[in-house]
Amino acid sequence: xxxxxxxxxxxxxxxxxxxxxxISWYRIYEMxxxxxxxxxxxxxxxxxxxxxxxxxIKRFKLxxxxxxxxxxIDKQKRFAPALIGGSIFGFGWAFTGACPGPxxxxxxxxxxxxxxxxxAAVLGTLVYGLIMHKLPQK
Amino acid sequence: xxxxxKFDWKEASWNLFFAVGAVIGGYIASHFMMxxxxxxxxxxxxxxxxxxxxxxxxxEYLPGSIFSFENLLTGQGLLFMVVGxxxxxxxxxxxxxxxxxxxxxxxxxxxxxxLVATIGFFLGGLIVTHFVLPYVL
Numbered sequence: 001x002x003x004x005x006x007x008x009x010x011x012x013x014x015x016x017x018x019x020x021x022x023i024s025w026y027r028i029y030e031m032x033x034x035x036x037x038x039x040x041x042x043x044x045x046x047x048x049x050x051x052x053x054x055x056x057i058k059r060f061k062l063x064x065x066x067x068x069x070x071x072x073i074d075k076q077k078r079f080a081p082a083l084i085g086g087s088i089f090g091f092g093w094a095f096t097g098a099c100p101g102p103x104x105x106x107x108x109x110x111x112x113x114x115x116x117x118x119x120a121a122v123l124g125t126l127v128y129g130l131i132m133h134k135l136p137q138k
Numbered sequence: 139x140x141x142x143x144k145f146d147w148k149e150a151s152w153n154l155f156f157a158v159g160a161v162i163g164g165y166i167a168s169h170f171m172m173x174x175x176x177x178x179x180x181x182x183x184x185x186x187x188x189x190x191x192x193x194x195x196x197x198e199y200l201p202g203s204i205f206s207f208e209n210l211l212t213g214q215g216l217l218f219m220v221v222g223x224x225x226x227x228x229x230x231x232x233x234x235x236x237x238x239x240x241x242x243x244x245x246x247x248x249x250x251x252x253l254v255a256t257i258g259f260f261l262g263g264l265i266v267t268h269f270v271l272p273y274v275l
Contacts, residue, residue: 010159
Protein backbone atom coordinates (compact mmCIF):
# COMPACT_ATOMS: atom_id res chain seq x y z
CA UNK A 1 0.00 0.00 0.00
CA UNK A 2 2.99 2.31 0.35
CA UNK A 3 2.85 2.69 -3.44
CA UNK A 4 -0.45 4.51 -3.04
CA UNK A 5 1.34 7.85 -2.69
CA UNK A 6 2.62 7.52 -6.27
CA UNK A 7 -0.96 6.98 -7.41
CA UNK A 8 -2.02 10.14 -5.57
CA UNK A 9 0.82 12.19 -7.08
CA UNK A 10 -0.18 10.82 -10.49
CA UNK A 11 -3.79 11.91 -9.93
CA UNK A 12 -2.63 15.41 -8.96
CA UNK A 13 -0.35 15.51 -12.03
CA UNK A 14 -3.31 14.52 -14.24
CA UNK A 15 -5.66 17.12 -12.78
CA UNK A 16 -3.14 19.97 -12.86
CA UNK A 17 -1.97 19.33 -16.42
CA UNK A 18 -5.56 19.05 -17.64
CA UNK A 19 -6.73 22.20 -15.87
CA UNK A 20 -3.67 24.23 -16.90
CA UNK A 21 -4.36 23.26 -20.56
CA UNK A 22 -0.70 22.39 -21.20
CA ILE A 23 -1.79 19.07 -22.73
CA SER A 24 -4.04 20.78 -25.28
CA TRP A 25 -2.79 20.32 -28.85
CA TYR A 26 -3.95 23.91 -29.54
CA ARG A 27 -1.80 25.33 -26.73
CA ILE A 28 1.30 23.53 -28.04
CA TYR A 29 0.63 24.84 -31.56
CA GLU A 30 0.13 28.37 -30.19
CA MET A 31 3.37 28.09 -28.19
CA UNK A 32 5.44 27.08 -31.23
CA UNK A 33 4.03 30.12 -33.06
CA UNK A 34 4.96 32.38 -30.12
CA UNK A 35 1.40 33.69 -30.02
CA UNK A 36 0.73 33.25 -26.32
CA UNK A 37 2.53 33.51 -22.99
CA UNK A 38 0.41 30.64 -21.63
CA UNK A 39 2.81 27.69 -22.05
CA UNK A 40 5.91 29.77 -21.30
CA UNK A 41 4.25 31.00 -18.11
CA UNK A 42 3.40 27.49 -16.91
CA UNK A 43 6.76 25.92 -17.82
CA UNK A 44 8.71 28.99 -16.66
CA UNK A 45 7.06 29.16 -13.24
CA UNK A 46 7.55 25.38 -12.84
CA UNK A 47 11.27 25.76 -13.55
CA UNK A 48 11.68 28.76 -11.21
CA UNK A 49 9.82 26.95 -8.41
CA UNK A 50 11.87 23.83 -9.18
CA UNK A 51 15.20 25.67 -8.94
CA UNK A 52 14.19 27.16 -5.58
CA UNK A 53 12.94 23.79 -4.28
CA UNK A 54 16.09 21.94 -5.35
CA UNK A 55 18.28 24.60 -3.70
CA UNK A 56 16.28 24.39 -0.44
CA ILE A 57 16.47 20.57 -0.43
CA LYS A 58 20.24 20.65 -1.08
CA ARG A 59 21.18 23.49 1.33
CA PHE A 60 19.11 22.21 4.24
CA LYS A 61 19.87 18.54 3.44
CA LEU A 62 16.19 17.65 3.63
CA UNK A 63 15.15 14.01 3.96
CA UNK A 64 12.29 12.07 2.39
CA UNK A 65 9.28 10.53 4.21
CA UNK A 66 11.33 7.46 5.16
CA UNK A 67 14.18 9.55 6.55
CA UNK A 68 16.58 8.94 3.65
CA UNK A 69 18.56 11.88 2.22
CA UNK A 70 17.13 13.27 -1.04
CA UNK A 71 19.81 12.80 -3.70
CA UNK A 72 19.72 14.46 -7.14
CA ILE A 73 21.40 12.31 -9.76
CA ASP A 74 23.09 14.50 -12.35
CA LYS A 75 22.15 13.87 -15.96
CA GLN A 76 24.88 12.18 -17.99
CA LYS A 77 26.70 14.57 -20.31
CA ARG A 78 25.19 13.39 -23.59
CA PHE A 79 24.92 16.47 -25.77
CA ALA A 80 24.49 14.89 -29.21
CA PRO A 81 21.75 12.47 -28.03
CA ALA A 82 20.06 15.31 -26.15
CA LEU A 83 19.98 17.47 -29.29
CA ILE A 84 19.12 14.74 -31.83
CA GLY A 85 16.74 12.81 -29.58
CA GLY A 86 15.31 16.09 -28.32
CA SER A 87 14.57 17.24 -31.87
CA ILE A 88 12.88 13.92 -32.72
CA PHE A 89 10.78 14.31 -29.58
CA GLY A 90 10.02 17.90 -30.66
CA PHE A 91 8.72 16.67 -34.04
CA GLY A 92 6.43 14.25 -32.21
CA TRP A 93 5.38 16.88 -29.67
CA ALA A 94 4.20 19.23 -32.45
CA PHE A 95 2.25 16.44 -34.22
CA THR A 96 0.60 14.80 -31.21
CA GLY A 97 0.44 17.84 -28.92
CA ALA A 98 1.51 15.53 -26.11
CA CYS A 99 4.60 14.42 -24.24
CA PRO A 100 4.75 10.97 -22.64
CA GLY A 101 2.93 11.83 -19.37
CA PRO A 102 0.10 13.74 -21.07
CA UNK A 103 -0.64 10.71 -23.30
CA UNK A 104 -1.93 8.92 -20.18
CA UNK A 105 -3.82 12.00 -19.02
CA UNK A 106 -5.49 12.52 -22.40
CA UNK A 107 -6.68 8.89 -22.39
CA UNK A 108 -8.17 9.61 -18.95
CA UNK A 109 -9.80 12.73 -20.42
CA UNK A 110 -11.67 10.40 -22.74
CA UNK A 111 -9.68 11.02 -25.94
CA UNK A 112 -9.42 7.31 -26.59
CA UNK A 113 -7.58 7.71 -29.91
CA UNK A 114 -4.56 8.50 -27.76
CA UNK A 115 -4.39 4.77 -26.98
CA UNK A 116 -2.97 4.58 -30.53
CA UNK A 117 -0.46 7.34 -29.72
CA UNK A 118 0.46 5.42 -26.55
CA UNK A 119 1.07 2.17 -28.45
CA ALA A 120 3.11 4.01 -31.11
CA ALA A 121 5.22 5.64 -28.38
CA VAL A 122 5.86 2.25 -26.76
CA LEU A 123 6.90 0.94 -30.19
CA GLY A 124 9.25 3.93 -30.58
CA THR A 125 10.81 3.12 -27.21
CA LEU A 126 11.20 -0.53 -28.19
CA VAL A 127 12.87 0.36 -31.49
CA TYR A 128 15.22 2.74 -29.69
CA GLY A 129 16.23 -0.10 -27.35
CA LEU A 130 16.95 -2.33 -30.34
CA ILE A 131 19.12 0.15 -32.29
CA MET A 132 20.62 2.29 -29.51
CA HIS A 133 24.11 0.83 -29.97
CA LYS A 134 24.16 2.01 -33.57
CA LEU A 135 23.44 5.62 -32.58
CA PRO A 136 25.90 8.21 -31.23
CA GLN A 137 25.68 8.08 -27.45
CA LYS A 138 27.92 10.98 -26.44
CA UNK B 139 19.84 -8.36 -25.76
CA UNK B 140 20.84 -4.86 -24.73
CA UNK B 141 20.90 -3.63 -21.14
CA UNK B 142 18.03 -1.35 -22.09
CA UNK B 143 15.62 -4.25 -21.64
CA LYS B 144 17.03 -5.44 -18.32
CA PHE B 145 14.37 -3.88 -16.20
CA ASP B 146 13.72 -4.33 -12.49
CA TRP B 147 9.92 -4.36 -12.53
CA LYS B 148 9.60 -4.50 -8.77
CA GLU B 149 11.93 -1.55 -8.20
CA ALA B 150 10.25 0.51 -10.94
CA SER B 151 6.63 -0.42 -10.22
CA TRP B 152 5.99 3.03 -8.77
CA ASN B 153 6.02 4.32 -12.40
CA LEU B 154 2.95 2.22 -13.15
CA PHE B 155 1.15 3.60 -10.10
CA PHE B 156 1.99 7.11 -11.26
CA ALA B 157 0.82 6.41 -14.84
CA VAL B 158 -2.48 4.91 -13.66
CA GLY B 159 -2.88 7.93 -11.35
CA ALA B 160 -2.37 10.24 -14.35
CA VAL B 161 -5.21 8.49 -16.23
CA ILE B 162 -7.49 8.79 -13.17
CA GLY B 163 -6.52 12.45 -12.70
CA GLY B 164 -7.35 13.18 -16.34
CA TYR B 165 -10.74 11.48 -15.87
CA ILE B 166 -11.52 13.41 -12.67
CA ALA B 167 -10.50 16.76 -14.15
CA SER B 168 -12.41 16.35 -17.41
CA HIS B 169 -15.60 15.01 -15.78
CA PHE B 170 -15.88 17.14 -12.67
CA MET B 171 -13.60 20.16 -12.97
CA MET B 172 -13.96 21.40 -16.54
CA UNK B 173 -17.23 23.29 -17.01
CA UNK B 174 -15.80 24.57 -20.30
CA UNK B 175 -13.58 22.52 -22.62
CA UNK B 176 -12.82 25.49 -24.88
CA UNK B 177 -9.28 26.87 -25.21
CA UNK B 178 -9.04 30.66 -25.27
CA UNK B 179 -6.54 30.94 -28.12
CA UNK B 180 -4.91 34.03 -29.52
CA UNK B 181 -7.11 35.25 -32.45
CA UNK B 182 -4.02 35.11 -34.69
CA UNK B 183 -3.62 31.40 -33.84
CA UNK B 184 -7.29 30.79 -34.65
CA UNK B 185 -6.95 32.59 -37.98
CA UNK B 186 -3.87 30.57 -38.94
CA UNK B 187 -5.72 27.31 -38.22
CA UNK B 188 -8.83 28.39 -40.12
CA UNK B 189 -6.63 29.33 -43.07
CA UNK B 190 -5.49 25.71 -43.38
CA UNK B 191 -9.01 24.33 -42.95
CA UNK B 192 -9.30 23.47 -39.25
CA UNK B 193 -12.93 23.98 -38.21
CA UNK B 194 -13.71 25.85 -34.96
CA UNK B 195 -10.15 26.05 -33.55
CA UNK B 196 -10.19 26.07 -29.74
CA UNK B 197 -13.89 25.14 -29.43
CA GLU B 198 -12.84 21.79 -27.96
CA TYR B 199 -9.78 20.73 -25.93
CA LEU B 200 -7.96 19.39 -29.00
CA PRO B 201 -8.80 18.91 -32.71
CA GLY B 202 -11.00 15.85 -32.29
CA SER B 203 -11.42 15.27 -36.01
CA ILE B 204 -7.65 14.66 -36.33
CA PHE B 205 -7.33 12.51 -33.20
CA SER B 206 -10.11 10.02 -33.84
CA PHE B 207 -10.31 6.33 -34.72
CA GLU B 208 -12.15 7.24 -37.95
CA ASN B 209 -9.13 9.26 -39.04
CA LEU B 210 -6.60 6.56 -38.10
CA LEU B 211 -6.26 4.96 -41.50
CA THR B 212 -5.84 8.21 -43.42
CA GLY B 213 -2.42 9.69 -44.15
CA GLN B 214 -3.16 12.49 -41.71
CA GLY B 215 -4.23 10.16 -38.92
CA LEU B 216 -1.18 7.95 -39.37
CA LEU B 217 1.13 10.99 -39.32
CA PHE B 218 -0.38 12.67 -36.25
CA MET B 219 -1.07 9.58 -34.13
CA VAL B 220 1.27 6.78 -35.23
CA VAL B 221 4.33 8.58 -36.61
CA GLY B 222 3.98 11.36 -34.00
CA UNK B 223 3.60 8.89 -31.14
CA UNK B 224 6.56 6.86 -32.38
CA UNK B 225 8.76 9.97 -32.42
CA UNK B 226 7.63 10.94 -28.91
CA UNK B 227 8.65 7.51 -27.59
CA UNK B 228 11.87 7.19 -29.57
CA UNK B 229 13.01 10.78 -29.06
CA UNK B 230 12.30 10.82 -25.34
CA UNK B 231 14.35 7.67 -24.79
CA UNK B 232 17.23 8.83 -26.97
CA UNK B 233 17.32 12.28 -25.37
CA UNK B 234 17.18 10.72 -21.90
CA UNK B 235 14.03 12.57 -20.84
CA UNK B 236 11.00 14.58 -21.92
CA UNK B 237 9.55 17.97 -21.03
CA UNK B 238 9.14 16.86 -17.39
CA UNK B 239 12.48 15.06 -17.11
CA UNK B 240 14.66 17.57 -18.93
CA UNK B 241 12.87 20.92 -19.33
CA UNK B 242 11.42 21.03 -15.82
CA UNK B 243 13.32 18.65 -13.51
CA UNK B 244 16.65 18.86 -15.35
CA UNK B 245 16.67 22.66 -15.69
CA UNK B 246 15.60 22.92 -12.03
CA UNK B 247 18.79 21.04 -11.15
CA UNK B 248 20.78 23.26 -13.57
CA UNK B 249 21.81 20.43 -15.89
CA UNK B 250 23.53 21.50 -19.12
CA UNK B 251 22.41 18.33 -20.96
CA UNK B 252 18.81 19.27 -20.10
CA LEU B 253 19.28 22.73 -21.60
CA VAL B 254 20.59 21.15 -24.82
CA ALA B 255 17.62 18.74 -24.84
CA THR B 256 15.15 21.59 -24.31
CA ILE B 257 16.70 23.45 -27.24
CA GLY B 258 16.22 20.24 -29.26
CA PHE B 259 12.54 20.02 -28.21
CA PHE B 260 11.95 23.52 -29.54
CA LEU B 261 14.03 23.04 -32.65
CA GLY B 262 11.96 19.98 -33.59
CA GLY B 263 8.64 21.55 -32.63
CA LEU B 264 9.33 24.78 -34.52
CA ILE B 265 10.34 22.93 -37.70
CA VAL B 266 7.16 20.81 -37.72
CA THR B 267 4.82 23.65 -36.72
CA HIS B 268 6.11 26.13 -39.29
CA PHE B 269 7.20 23.93 -42.20
CA VAL B 270 5.09 20.78 -42.01
CA LEU B 271 1.78 21.42 -40.23
CA PRO B 272 0.54 24.04 -42.74
CA TYR B 273 0.55 21.31 -45.41
CA VAL B 274 -0.93 18.44 -43.45
CA LEU B 275 -3.64 20.00 -41.24
